[in-house]
Amino acid sequence: MQEIRNYTINFGPQHPAAHGVLRLVLEMDGEVVQRADPHVGLLHRGTEKLVESKPYNQSIGYMDRLDYVSMMCNEHAYVRAVERLLGVEAPERAQVIRTMFDEITRILNHLMWIGSNGIDLGAMTVFLYAFREREELMDCYEAVSGARMHATYYRPGGVYRDLPDRMPQYRESPWRKAADARRMNQWREGSMLDFLDAFTEDFPRRVDEYETLLTDNRIWKQRTVGIGVVSPEQALAWGMSGPMLRGSGIEWDLRRKQPYAAYDKFDFKIPVGVQGDCYDRYLIRVEEMRQSNHIIRQCVAWLRQNPGEVMLKNFKVAPPSRTEMKDDMEALIHHFKLFTEGYSVPAGEVYSAVEAPKGEFGVYMISDGANKPFRVKLRAPGFAHLSAMDEIARGHMLPDVVALIGTFDIVFGEVDR
Amino acid sequence: MIDQIQHAWTWLHSDAASAVLIFTTIKILLITVPLILCVAFFTLWERKVIGWMQVRKGPTYIGKGILQPFADVFKLLFKELIIPSEANRVLFYLAPLLALVPAFAAWSVIPFDAQVVLSNSNAGLLFLLAMTSMGVYGIILAGWASNSKYAFLGAMRAAAQMVSYEIAMGFSIVGVLIAAGSLNLTRIVEAQAGNGGMFEWFWLPLLPLFVIYFISGVAETNRAPFDVSEGESEIVAGFHVEYAGSAFALFFLAEYANMILICFLASILFLGGWLSPFPESWGLVGTAGWWWLLLKANFFAFLYLWFRATFPRYRYDQIMRLGWKVFIPITIVWVLVTGIMVYCGWLLPGE
Numbered sequence: 134m135q136e137i138r139n140y141t142i143n144f145g146p147q148h149p150a151a152h153g154v155l156r157l158v159l160e161m162d163g164e165v166v167q168r169a170d171p172h173v174g175l176l177h178r179g180t181e182k183l184v185e186s187k188p189y190n191q192s193i194g195y196m197d198r199l200d201y202v203s204m205m206c207n208e209h210a211y212v213r214a215v216e217r218l219l220g221v222e223a224p225e226r227a228q229v230i231r232t233m234f235d236e237i238t239r240i241l242n243h244l245m246w247i248g249s250n251g252i253d254l255g256a257m258t259v260f261l262y263a264f265r266e267r268e269e270l271m272d273c274y275e276a277v278s279g280a281r282m283h284a285t286y287y288r289p290g291g292v293y294r295d296l297p298d299r300m301p302q303y304r305e306s307p308w309r310k311a312a313d314a315r316r317m318n319q320w321r322e323g324s325m326l327d328f329l330d331a332f333t334e335d336f337p338r339r340v341d342e343y344e345t346l347l348t349d350n351r352i353w354k355q356r357t358v359g360i361g362v363v364s365p366e367q368a369l370a371w372g373m374s375g376p377m378l379r380g381s382g383i384e385w386d387l388r389r390k391q392p393y394a395a396y397d398k399f400d401f402k403i404p405v406g407v408q409g410d411c412y413d414r415y416l417i418r419v420e421e422m423r424q425s426n427h428i429i430r431q432c433v434a435w436l437r438q439n440p441g442e443v444m445l446k447n448f449k450v451a452p453p454s455r456t457e458m459k460d461d462m463e464a465l466i467h468h469f470k471l472f473t474e475g476y477s478v479p480a481g482e483v484y485s486a487v488e489a490p491k492g493e494f495g496v497y498m499i500s501d502g503a504n505k506p507f508r509v510k511l512r513a514p515g516f517a518h519l520s521a522m523d524e525i526a527r528g529h530m531l532p533d534v535v536a537l538i539g540t541f542d543i544v545f546g547e548v549d550r
Numbered sequence: 551m552i553d554q555i556q557h558a559w560t561w562l563h564s565d566a567a568s569a570v571l572i573f574t575t576i577k578i579l580l581i582t583v584p585l586i587l588c589v590a591f592f593t594l595w596e597r598k599v600i601g602w603m604q605v606r607k608g609p610t611y612i613g614k615g616i617l618q619p620f621a622d623v624f625k626l627l628f629k630e631l632i633i634p635s636e637a638n639r640v641l642f643y644l645a646p647l648l649a650l651v652p653a654f655a656a657w658s659v660i661p662f663d664a665q666v667v668l669s670n671s672n673a674g675l676l677f678l679l680a681m682t683s684m685g686v687y688g689i690i691l692a693g694w695a696s697n698s699k700y701a702f703l704g705a706m707r708a709a710a711q712m713v714s715y716e717i718a719m720g721f722s723i724v725g726v727l728i729a730a731g732s733l734n735l736t737r738i739v740e741a742q743a744g745n746g747g748m749f750e751w752f753w754l755p756l757l758p759l760f761v762i763y764f765i766s767g768v769a770e771t772n773r774a775p776f777d778v779s780e781g782e783s784e785i786v787a788g789f790h791v792e793y794a795g796s797a798f799a800l801f802f803l804a805e806y807a808n809m810i811l812i813c814f815l816a817s818i819l820f821l822g823g824w825l826s827p828f829p830e831s832w833g834l835v836g837t838a839g840w841w842w843l844l845l846k847a848n849f850f851a852f853l854y855l856w857f858r859a860t861f862p863r864y865r866y867d868q869i870m871r872l873g874w875k876v877f878i879p880i881t882i883v884w885v886l887v888t889g890i891m892v893y894c895g896w897l898l899p900g901e
C-alpha cells in the first residue's frame with residue numbers, strides 16, 4: 134500500500150501575502166495546516182553589528198529601516214537609550230513633539246495594517262482608502278524632516294528642528310486640475326499644527342468609513358472571529374506585546390505602565406480584547422487609531438500654547454546652531470567634534486523600550502565609554518509574534534494563515550533586523 | 551444506415567448545404583465577435599468602476615484609457631508561452647481550450663430578441679446547464695497539468711466549488727422551468743410577458759431562486775467574494791498560476807465570457823429578457839427590444855464589480871457550507887413552493 138504523507142507548500146518568500154520576505158514552510162493535510170515553519174533571515178542586514186561601528190548619532194537612520202512602517206517609534210527607543218546613558222533629558226516641547234509623532238506613526242502603521250490585512254482577506258478597497266490618509270500623514274513626516282519614510286528626526290537631546298510654519302502644497306499638473314489642487318491645499322494653508330488640526334478633525338470620519346466596510350461585514354467576521362485565538366497565558370509565554378497581548382485581554386501598554394516622553398500629560402484609553410482572536414485585534418487597532426487621533430489633538434493644542442526649545446543647549450551632545458558656529462570659536466570646535474567623532478557615552482548598559490504600534494520595541498545598549506556602542510540588541514515585537522506562528526496556525530486552514538500573518542502585523546525589517 | 555450517410559454526404563456537397571454553413575458561420579461570428587469586444591470593454595469598465603470606488607482613476611493613458619484592453623490583449627499575445635518543465639504538455643495546452651469552448655458554445659442558445667437566436671433549441675436550458683458544467687474541466691485540467699502545488703490547490707477548490715454551486719443553480723433553473731413550462735429560452739421570456747410590465751416577470755414569484763441564482767452564478771464563475779480558486783493572497787493565482795501569454799488570455803476570455811453569460815441568463819430567466827419593464831400600453835418605453843436585455847445584463851455586470859470592490863473573500867470551507875447548507879435547502883423548498891403555486895393556479899406555466 135502506498136504511504137500517505139502530508140505535502141509541504143512554500144508560502145513565500147515570493148508570495149503576495151507573505152508581507153515581505155517571510156518564508157513559511159507549511160505542512161498541509163489538504164487545506165489544513167499541520168505544521169508551520171517560519172524561516173527568517175532573508176532581510177538580515179546586520180543592523181545590530183553595523184551600529185557598533187558608527188558614532189551614536191549616525192545609527193538613528195538605521196532604526197527607521199528596522200520597522201519601516203513605524204519609523205519614528207524605533208528612533209524613539211534608540212534615542213531614549215542613548216539619552217539615558219548620557220543622563221540627559223530632552224526639553225519638554227521636544228518630548229511632546231515626540232509623543233505626537235509617535236502617535237502619527239501609530240496611525241500610519243495601523244493604516245498600513247488595516248489596508249494590507251484587508252487586501253489579504255480580499256477586501257481591497259480598504260487598502261486604497263487607508264493609503265489616502267497615509268499620504269497626508271507622510272506629508273507631515275516630509276514637512277518636518279524632508280523624508281517621507283526614513284525621517285531620522287529624533288536626536289539624543291531632542292528633535293532635529295522645530296515644527297515648520299508651513300506645509301508643502303500641491304501644484305496644478307496635467308494629472309491634477311487647479312480646482313482639485315485648491316481643494317487639497319485647503320488644509321495646508323497654515324502651519325503644520327493647523328494641518329494636523331484639520332486632519333484630526335476629519336480622521337474619525339475616515340475610520341468610520343473603514344469600519345463600514347469591515348466591522349459588521351459578515352464575511353469579514355467569518356474570516357476573523359475565532360481565528361488565531363491566543364490565550365492570555367500563551368500570549369505571555371510567547372513574549373507577545375502590543376495589540377497581540379491586549380487582544381488576549383491583558384492590559385499592558387508601556388505608554389501607561391511606564392510612561393515615557395509626555396504620555397503622562399495626555400488623556401487616552403487603552404482598548405483591550407476579550408477573545409484574543411483576529412477580530413478582537415482588528416477592533417483594538419481600529420480603536421487605537423481613534424485614541425492616537427485623540428492624543429494628537431491634545432499634543433497640537435499643547436504645542437500651540439508652549440513654544441520653546443526643541444533641542445538641548447548642551448553642546449557636548451547636541452550641535453550648536455549654524456549661525457553660532459559661524460562666529461563663535463567654541464561653537465565651531467563643538468560642531469567639528471560632534472560631526473567627526475561624535476560624543477562619547479559613559480560606560481554602562483541600559484534597556485529602553487517604547488510602545489511601538491506593533492508592540493514593545495526595545496533597545497538594549499552597552500557602552501564601554503567610547504563614541505560607539507559596544508553592543509546593541511534590538512527587541513523587535515514582530516520576532517516574538519512570528520515565533521508563535523506554528524502553535525497558533527496549527528489546525529487552521531491555508532486562508533487563515535494569511536489572516537494570521539496579517540494580524541501579527543509582521544514587518545520583516547524588524548524581524549530580520 | 552449507409553443510405554443515410556450517403557444522403558448526408560451528397561447534401562453536404564450541394565449548394566444548399568454551403569449556403570447553410572456559410573450563413574451559420576456568419577451568425578456565429580455575429581455573436582462571438584461582439585462578445586469578445588464586450589469582454590474587452592468589460593475589463594476596462596471593471597477597472598474604471600473599481601477605480602472610482604477606490605478613489606483612484608483607473609486606466610487613463612492608452613487612448614485616454616479606452617484602448618487599454620487592446621494594449622493588454624496585444625501584450626498577452628506577444629508574450630512567451632512558458633510551459634513548466636514537469637507539466638503535462640498535452641493537457642496543459644488543452645485546458646485553456648476546454649475552458650473557452652463551452653463558455654462560447656453556451657451563447658448559441660441565448661436569444662437576444664424575439665427571433666434573434668442562433669439555435670432556437672427546445673432543450674436550450676439543458677444545453678446551457680451542460681455547457682456551463684463543462685467549464686470546470688478546463689480548470690481542473692489546468693491545475694493538474696501545471697504540476698504546481700498552488701495550481702493544484704486552486705483546481706481542487708474550483709472543482710468542489712463549481713460542482714456544489716451547480717446544484718443550487720440547477721434547482722433555481724428548475725423553478726424557472728416549472729414556472730415557464732418550457733426549456734426553450736425564447737418561450738421562457740415569452741412566458742414572462744404580460745400587461746403588468748416588470749411585475750409579470752419571474753423574479754417576483756421566484757425571488758429566493760433569483761437571488762440564489764445570481765449569487766451561485768458569481769460563485770460558479772469564481773469571482774469575488776467567491777474567488778478562492780484564484781485567491782491571490784492565498785494561492786497566488788490558483789489554477790492558472792503557471793499560465794502566461796495567450797494561454798492565460800484564453801482563461802481570462804473564458805472567465806469573462808462566462809460572467810457575461812451569467813448576466814444575460816439572469817436577465818432572461820428572471821427579468822424578462824428583452825421585455826420592457828413597463829406595460830405595453832405605455833407606448834415607446836413599453837416596447838420590447840434587445841436594448842432592454844443589454845440594460846439588464848449591464849446591471850448584473852455592474853453588480854459583479856460592486857461585489858468585487860466591497861467584499862472580503864470567503865474561506866473555502868465557508869463557501870461550501872453556504873452552498874450546501876443554505877442555498878440548496880432554500881432552492882429545494884422554493885421549487886416545491888413553485889410547484890404548489892402552479893398546482894393551485896397562482897402561477898400559470900407558459901403564460
